[in-house]
């Protein structure tokens with residue numbers, strides 16, 4: 001069978017299956033429940049012996065169409081969508097971890113994921129935070145109880161890049177689940193399957209949706225992990241081949257029991273957004289590089305953190321792994337320039353907390369998204385009090401460069 005390119009494959013994925021009335025977009029199925037002519041058929045669907053929909057919390061045709069697109073983007077085996085990116089990460093804990101289990105997580109993390117690990121620590125799951133840019137730190141933290149290693153591709157907001165390839169080898173040797181949050185790169189820039197990831201997280205809210213008009217998240221099973229060696233699979237879900245055990249348990253234990261299901265309406269918005277992911281990423285990555293280079297060359301800027309700059313500690317790693325360097329960077333102003341005043345002088349950069357939007361969004365990190373964790377943990381994560389995070393949009397390059405430069409003039 002011919003394999004198509006990234007965008008072709010997403011655009012035409014709905015037509016690989018029968019699509020209602022020849023509709024070019026998968027219709028929005030708002031039905032809560034799904035009926036069967038034969039009550040016996042309903043029972044076989046309930047028993048997992050036949051594929052089908054039963055109740056909207058566990059699955060919906062519009063959501064399935066998006067899951068199919070995500071699986072294609074990640075060259076994966078299967079995907080499950082959730083109401084938000086955090087719900088997808090939370091599902092890992094709900095479905096796959098139990099009291100006494102140990103997780104090794106990168107200490108350079110999206111703030112809410114950091115908060116989630118603190119929460120589950122209170123529920124008897126032990127979490128160690130390590131500098132995942134160095135595989136030795138990850139290896140040193142493993143214990144016989146370690147069930148999962150969790151990293152981000154490019155960490156938000158300081159853009160550290162985990163030692164993705166070597167951590168993949170380590171996890172494979174030890175039979176440990178390797179979970180990679182691919183939100184910052186998106187499957188267009190990087191497929192974590194290429195470094196041996198077992199499960200991939202995507203916050204669909206960000207680049208994949210791209211328009212800031214719907215929340216969503218996903219987990220993708222790459223098919224590389226052998227679930228028969230995972231101690232946490234409940235006997236009930238050990239039916240069919242072991243390749244399906246993990247996702248069967250996630251769908252039942254996380255989606256059914258905890259219920260953070262993606263709505264058909266949101267799935268529709270995210271699916272439309274995903275069609276232009278590649279086009280938008282090309283533009284935002286080029287814009288981010290141009291603005292980061294301008295800022296780095298200006299003496300009023302103390303530091304710029306962007307993997308596309310040769311000064312970045314993991315610049316070569318990024319070059320070898322990623323198609324481009326991402327839409328997000330952060331920077332610190334020299335003393336004497338107030339970060340709030342700077343942000344207020346921007347005309348195009350909008351002070352708001354989302355990222356991966358078509359519009360350029362900026363935020364003073366220590367005072368907002370990383371406020372709750374306190375100064376000490378911020379310092380340990382390398383978050384300066386004046387740090388500004390920038391999520392570059394698809395605006396015209398010259399306009400953005402000019403806006404960020406002009407705002408340096410006090």
Ligand SMILES: *Cc1c(COP(=O)(O)O)cnc(C)c1O
Nearest residue numbers: 084085086110181183203205216
């Ligand atoms: C935003 C984000 C999430 C969470 O996604 P939501 O849809 O906002 O819950 C998770 N990981 C990363 C890296 C993110 O940027």
